[in-house]
Each structure stands twice: as structure tokens, then as C-alpha cells.
Amino acid sequence: MNDILSLRELLTPARMRQLAAPLLIVMILSMMVLPLPVFLLDVFFTFNIAVSVMVMMVAMYTKKPLEFSVFPTVLLVTTLLRLSLNVASTRIVLMEGHAGGDAAGKVIEAFGAVLVGGNVAVGIVVFVILTVINFVVITKGAGRIAEVSARFTLDAMPGKQMAIDADLNAGLIEEKEAKRRRKEIAQESDFFGAMDGASKFVRGDAVAGILILIINIIGGLFIGVIQHDMAIGDAGHTYALLTIGDGLVAQIPALIISVAAGLVVSRVGDEGDIGSLVIGQVFANPQVMFLTAAIIGVLGMIPGMPNFVFLLLAALIATLGWQQMKKRQASAETPEAAAQAAAAAAPAQEAQEASWNDVAPVDVLGLEVGYRLIPMVDKGQDGELLKRIRGLRKKFAQEVGFLSAPVHIRDNLELKPNAYRIALKGVEVGGGEAYPGQYLAINPGRVTGPLQGRETKDPAFGLPAYWIDAGQREQAHALGYTVVDASTVVATHLNHLILDHAAELLGRQETQALLDHVGKESPKLIEDLVPKLLPVSTVQRVLQNLLDEGVNIRDMRTIIEVLAEHSVRSQDPVELTGKVREALGRAIVQSLFPGNAELQVMALEPGLERILLQAMSAGGEGGAIEPGLADTLLRQTAQIAQRQEDIGLPPVLLVPVQLRMLLSRFLRRAVPSLKVIANSEVPEARTIRVTAMIGAAA
Structure with missing residues (x-):
């Protein structure tokens, strides 16, 4: 019985497929001998x-x-x-x-x-x-x-x-x-x-x-x-x-x-x-077909040539070209022509009274594209950019901590054919050009040679780049370029701008939706805070302050708990933001210095620190800094931050908690990549090493 079961297991289709190749090789070798x-x-x-x-x-x-x-x-x-x-x-x-x-x-x-x-x-x-x-x-x-x-x-x-x-x-x-x-x-x-x-x-x-x-x-x-x-x-x-x-x-x-x-x-x-590629690329151009038919026809009329065969073939090629031309004419209606035809065919209507329907809401996030980019965002043509935008919103929600407004996409015939424009609340915040069918070869700083193509810059980060044809992809990879397609260029630019403007994307509606989402798991936590202790607007302002300085709000439980604890004593969003940052200090420092690495930071010279603290105590939150000192502070900070980045370190300035908000707002305009953290935000277990002093020569 066991032998029968073993034979059945051996003769299963999966086993037979595994044995097919060895048996075939053995049979082939046997034919050489037997x-x-x-x-x-x-x-x-x-x-x-x-x-x-x-x-x-x-x-x-x-x-x-x-x-x-x-x-x-x-x-x-x-x-x-x-x-x-x-x-x-x-x-x-x-x-x-x-x-x-x-x-x-x-x-x-x-x-x-x-x-x-x-x-x-x-x-x-x-x-x-x-x-x-x-x-x-x-x-x-x-x-x-x-x-x-x-x-x-x-x-x-x-x-x-x-x-x-x-x-x-x-x-x-x-x-x-x-x-x-x-x-x-x-x-x-x-x-x-x-x-x-x-x-x-x-x-x-x-x-x-x-x-x-x-x-x-x-x-x-x-x-x-x-x-x-x-x-x-x-x-x-x-x-x-x-x-x-x-x-x-x-x-x-x-x-x-x-x-x-x-x-x-x-x-x-x-x-x-x-077969499909050959027919689509060799026989798709009617102009080529007509020229070929003309040449074959001329050869067919030369005395001594097989006239009938040549002329018959010329007629067949010309017929094929005529059919291709008819197909092109049937599908050659461009977006501009469609718009013009729709405008011409639209019957003139009498002017009607204005209504609230004429007030169009402004899209939170908008993407406008020229007509040559329409296939990238056309759902009927399985536009690749649509999939990427969905992925961007999902990744943004996972990393930042809230769901941004959807991206409203529409074509704009006023743009250049290959241009696109990204708008935030109706205001343009970025734009560029993309060329479907081509690739953007971006120079990350260590390429070994130039490329033949349309010279440009990466719209997201401003790196030097070239628009190249598909046939140059392998050459560009071999030279060290980062090669991406047109839809990736637009998606990366959009992702960069969304992250930069995360605070503006968190409106009252998004804040309420975020609180409702947290309330599903911790209803008592939200019920005790909003609206008993804080209104939604104050919570929104605190979250926007965090996002504005690049701090994600994924740990909403900690944020809500801190707000509930300190809102009894203060309703000031700036002060509450500082308390939340202290509670999130471990995560903030971890994002800047991963692992247990030493914190190599910049710091203020003690004399400068005392001057700034005096200015703060004299002028309150927006304490005034003497213009000459402000100019020197900006210049030195920009120079030292650049040196930090050149040696591969994040530009991080460590200051007393009283100065953190003031210097963050003041220095961020001159050094966008600078992060200002307070002493109280650094976990006790982390080691700090000051690599540069700002104001040492002042």
C-alpha cells in the first residue's frame, strides 16, 4: 500500500514536470551511445x-x-x-x-x-x-x-x-x-x-x-x-x-x-x-508609404524592368499608405481643435442672472498640464501619473501623519504643450516641462561625462539634467546619471512641493478629520481636549507649527496628551508647540541623527546668546535684534551651515528653549535646510558635540 502511495506521489503533475528536464537530458545522451x-x-x-x-x-x-x-x-x-x-x-x-x-x-x-x-x-x-x-x-x-x-x-x-x-x-x-x-x-x-x-x-x-x-x-x-x-x-x-x-x-x-x-x-x-511593433513602426507613416510607392513605380516604368510586378507592388503600397492617411485624419483631432470645435458648435445662449453656482471653489491642490501631457493623466489611457499621485498621497499620509487634499488635475490650453503647473489654493507654487516618451537624466554630482540632449534642470531640486531619448538610457546609466521618465519627474516635483507646504495643507477640515480618526481608538482622549480645553483652531495652529518646521504629526496620541496637560495653564499656540516638541524630542533628534550617533551640532557663542536672551526679555516673543547683529548672525549661520552640509552633517543649531522659536523663524528664510532645536528637546542619553560656534568672531 505504501509503495502504491509513493508511486502516486511520484506521478503527480508537479513531480512529472520536475522530472521532465533530467529525463530529456538522459534521453539525449543515450541517443549518442545506443x-x-x-x-x-x-x-x-x-x-x-x-x-x-x-x-x-x-x-x-x-x-x-x-x-x-x-x-x-x-x-x-x-x-x-x-x-x-x-x-x-x-x-x-x-x-x-x-x-x-x-x-x-x-x-x-x-x-x-x-x-x-x-x-x-x-x-x-x-x-x-x-x-x-x-x-x-x-x-x-x-x-x-x-x-x-x-x-x-x-x-x-x-x-x-x-x-x-x-x-x-x-x-x-x-x-x-x-x-x-x-x-x-x-x-x-x-x-x-x-x-x-x-x-x-x-x-x-x-x-x-x-x-x-x-x-x-x-x-x-x-x-x-x-x-x-x-x-x-x-x-x-x-x-x-x-x-x-x-x-x-x-x-x-x-x-x-x-x-x-x-x-x-x-x-x-x-x-x-x-509583429505589432514592426507593423506599427514600419507601415504606420503614410508619407513613407507614398514615397516608397513613387520610387518603385518609377523603377517599374524603366524599359526592360519587370514592369507589371513593380507597378503592381507600387499600387499596393500606395493603397496601404492611403488607408493609413485616412486613419490618421479620423483620429487627428487635437485638444485645441476639439476645444475650438466645441466653442464654435455651442449655441449662443442668452445671458442669465448670476447665481451661487457661478462661484467656483478654489482647489487646495491643483495640477494643470499642457495638451501633450494629457495622456499621462488620462484615466482612459491608463495614465501613469495618476497611479503615481495616488501613491504620493498614501506615502505622505504614512510619513507626515494626515491625509492631504486630493490633487485636482485638469488640462490648460494656455500652457505650453509640454508644460505643467502646480498650484496651492489657486496660487502657482511650482511648474516645469516634461516630455512624454523621453527621459530626464539627472546629474547627482558624480557623472563621468556629458550627454547629447536638451539641457535643463531637475524641477524639484534644481540639479543639472538633460532630456534624452529612450535609446540613450543605457549610456546615461553607465555615465552615472539618475534616469527617470516624464511622469516620475512631475510626480517627484509634486511630492517635493507637498512636503514643503504640509502646514498649509492642514486646514480646519483636515484637522477635524484627523481628530475624528484618533477618536475612533481613543475617544476619551479627544473628548477631554476638544472642545472642553482647546478649540479646534488652536490644535490646528500647534500642528501647523510642527509641520512648518519639518516635524511629522504621526504620534498624535502624545501630541493630544501634552496639549491636554498644558492647555489648563496656557492657550498660546507657540508655548504649546514648545511643550509638544519637548515631548517629541526623541523622535525629532532621531530624524536628524539616526541611531545612537553623536549629535554634532552648531551652537551660539555665550556672549551672543546672552544678548539674544536680553533682547527676548525686553521685547517679548518677537524681541527685536539690532540690524547689524541680525545681518552678522544671518551671514555666519549660512556659512557655517554650508560647511556642515559639505562634510555630510545636517545643519542643526542647538539653542536655549527661550530662543528656539525666534531663531527658527528668523534664520529659516536665509537657510531653509537649517533645523533649530532646544536643549530641552535632546534626550539625556544622547551625546552632544559642538562642531561650530556662531558669533565667535563677533
Whole structure:
């Protein structure tokens, strides 16, 4: 009973698939040693042809090389199968060839008698031509493409990894997608490297085919004359014809497999199968079709030329071009033309009385695009930018702590065709240009050479960049550029602006929604605070103060608890913000100095600190600073902060709690990247080292 169960487990479909490859290899190797019946030889020859055709069809319908990543292994197995069949057929040809043309099987006889008409000379020429085409043209070209692709793919890996990291940091992709892309990059490099090596199999197969042909003819002539008393002419004709049939039945599948290898490694892009790409790119331009038809027609009218064939082909090409032109005219309506047509067709209506419906609300976040960018945001065309914007809002909510208003997208025909504009509450806060189909190669500061393209700057961070064509991506990666597509450019710019204006995005409605969300888990906490102790407006102001200085509000439980504790003594948003920052001190410091690293900060010279504290005590919260001192303070802070950034440290200024808010507001305009923290916000366990003193020379 146990034996029956074991046999059933062994014969399951999954087990059979696992055993298929080892059994196939063992069978192929066995054919080199064990004699095969003629019928089985015909079956295996037919199977070899079928497999080669199947592999070529798969290659034609593959959209990108990695979809057929097993191809190098298939190439090795099919080459080994052909060589095994050559050995098996050679054995039968030499042993049974004297008996007639069908002694080695119907397949070999058909290839030797039918395809070359039984003519030995023609057969040898055809075999040599097929071998040269396979060996010199297709295999050598495919091998060269694979070699260059492997080299460029390997050189471009650092740039591609940087692009993945940039997308991950910008919130455009998740960690799972980043891991998949990294794995795909490694597989791509391995694939082209394997294809470069696998092309040597086909080259060796072609050389082996020529040697087997020569050996079989000489060996057959010797066996026929010496062992079977055949005449030299009869022996030469019989064995040569069988050998040629054997060679052709092996070389034709080899040629098909080589074509499949060339199709796989020469693909550019992953938009569709090869047939669709060829028809869409070669036969889609009516102007090209008309010019081609005109040239062929002129050639067809030259005396002595096959006029009918040329003119017939010219007429067919012209007809195809005319059909393509009609299709273009039917779908050539541009957004401007549609708008003009709609305006012209709209019937004139009598002016009506104004109503509240004429008052259009201002969008909190708006994105306007020129007409060439419409496909990027068109839901019907599966616009890539729409997906990225959804991902941005999700990542923003996870990292900052509240859900921002949705981005309202619309086209604006007043913009340049490739321009876009980002607006916050109706006011433009950023804009730029994007070119669908092209890529932005951004210089991160360590590239090894320039690029040919449209010179520009990255709209989000102002880094020097180039707009380049798709064919230059690998070159740009190899030179160290970070390469991103047009939708990523717009999404990254939008994400940067949303983070910069997070405080303005937190309105009264968002604050109430955030409190309601926290109240679902801690209803008593919210009930005790709002509106008993603080109004929503004060809570909103405190949260905006935190966001304005780059502090996330994810830990709402701590924020609410601190507000509830201190709101009894003070309702001042600035003072409450300071208390909340002290409670969030560990998280604030952790975001600036990850781990348990030493806090390398800037500080104020003690004399300057005393002057500022006196100014604060004399003038209150907005204490006045003497103009000359203010100018010196701004200049020194900017210089020292730049030095901090140059050595890879965050520009952080450590000050007494009384000065923190004043200096943060005052210095942020001159040094946007500066973070001002109070002594009371630093956890006791962290070590502080002052790297620079502001005002030391004052």
C-alpha cells in the first residue's frame, strides 16, 4: 500500500514536470551511445523541427528578454539534441546506407531527395550556404548584441539602482516593488551574459555540422566500396545524398533557433510583440508609404524592368499608405481643435442672472498640464501619473501623519504643450516641462561625462539634467546619471512641493478629520481636549507649527496628551508647540541623527546668546535684534551651515528653549535646510558635540 502511495506521489503533475528536464537530458545522451530504430529517428527529427519552430514563435511573442529567461538553457538543450541526432543518424547512415535512400529514415531521405532534387552538388552548396548564414551572419550578430548588452547592462546597474532608490525615497514605489526591480536588473545582466556564452554553442554546432558532413562522405565512400563492394560513383552518390539530407535536417532547425536568439537579444522596448511593433513602426507613416510607392513605380516604368510586378507592388503600397492617411485624419483631432470645435458648435445662449453656482471653489491642490501631457493623466489611457499621485498621497499620509487634499488635475490650453503647473489654493507654487516618451537624466554630482540632449534642470531640486531619448538610457546609466521618465519627474516635483507646504495643507477640515480618526481608538482622549480645553483652531495652529518646521504629526496620541496637560495653564499656540516638541524630542533628534550617533551640532557663542536672551526679555516673543547683529548672525549661520552640509552633517543649531522659536523663524528664510532645536528637546542619553560656534568672531 505504501509503495502504491509513493508511486502516486511520484506521478503527480508537479513531480512529472520536475522530472521532465533530467529525463530529456538522459534521453539525449543515450541517443549518442545506443542505436535507434529508423522510425524513432524520424520521430526525433520531426520533434527537433517542431521544438525549434515553437521556440521561434515564443521569441516573436515575447515582450521583453526576461520573459524568456530560460532561453540560454533551451539553446544548450536543442544544440545537444541536434548533435545527438547527428551521431545517431551517422551510425544508421554508415551501417544501412548501402541499402538505399530510405535506409536512414523517411525524414533524411526527404531532405536529401526532395529539398535539393537528389543533386549532390546542389545539396552541398545549399548546406554550406545555410551553415554560413547561421554561423557568420545570425549567430555572430546575436552573440555580439548579447555581449554588448551584457557589458552595458552591467555598467548601468549602479545608475539603475540609484533610480530605484530615488523612486522609493520619493514614495513612487513600495519596498516590494523596489525589491522586484532590483532582482530584475540582476536577472537582466545574468541573462545577457548567459546569451553571450550560449551563442558559442551554436557556433560550435555549425563547425561540428561541417566536420560531420565531410567525415560522413569520406566514411560512407570507404564503407560502401570496401565492405559492400559498391562502385565508387554509386557509393559516393548514395552516401553523399544521405549525408546531405542528414546535415540539412539538423541545420534548418539550428538556423531557426539562431533566428530566435537574434529576435530575443535584439529587442528594444517592451510595448508589444515583434509583429505589432514592426507593423506599427514600419507601415504606420503614410508619407513613407507614398514615397516608397513613387520610387518603385518609377523603377517599374524603366524599359526592360519587370514592369507589371513593380507597378503592381507600387499600387499596393500606395493603397496601404492611403488607408493609413485616412486613419490618421479620423483620429487627428487635437485638444485645441476639439476645444475650438466645441466653442464654435455651442449655441449662443442668452445671458442669465448670476447665481451661487457661478462661484467656483478654489482647489487646495491643483495640477494643470499642457495638451501633450494629457495622456499621462488620462484615466482612459491608463495614465501613469495618476497611479503615481495616488501613491504620493498614501506615502505622505504614512510619513507626515494626515491625509492631504486630493490633487485636482485638469488640462490648460494656455500652457505650453509640454508644460505643467502646480498650484496651492489657486496660487502657482511650482511648474516645469516634461516630455512624454523621453527621459530626464539627472546629474547627482558624480557623472563621468556629458550627454547629447536638451539641457535643463531637475524641477524639484534644481540639479543639472538633460532630456534624452529612450535609446540613450543605457549610456546615461553607465555615465552615472539618475534616469527617470516624464511622469516620475512631475510626480517627484509634486511630492517635493507637498512636503514643503504640509502646514498649509492642514486646514480646519483636515484637522477635524484627523481628530475624528484618533477618536475612533481613543475617544476619551479627544473628548477631554476638544472642545472642553482647546478649540479646534488652536490644535490646528500647534500642528501647523510642527509641520512648518519639518516635524511629522504621526504620534498624535502624545501630541493630544501634552496639549491636554498644558492647555489648563496656557492657550498660546507657540508655548504649546514648545511643550509638544519637548515631548517629541526623541523622535525629532532621531530624524536628524539616526541611531545612537553623536549629535554634532552648531551652537551660539555665550556672549551672543546672552544678548539674544536680553533682547527676548525686553521685547517679548518677537524681541527685536539690532540690524547689524541680525545681518552678522544671518551671514555666519549660512556659512557655517554650508560647511556642515559639505562634510555630510545636517545643519542643526542647538539653542536655549527661550530662543528656539525666534531663531527658527528668523534664520529659516536665509537657510531653509537649517533645523533649530532646544536643549530641552535632546534626550539625556544622547551625546552632544559642538562642531561650530556662531558669533565667535563677533
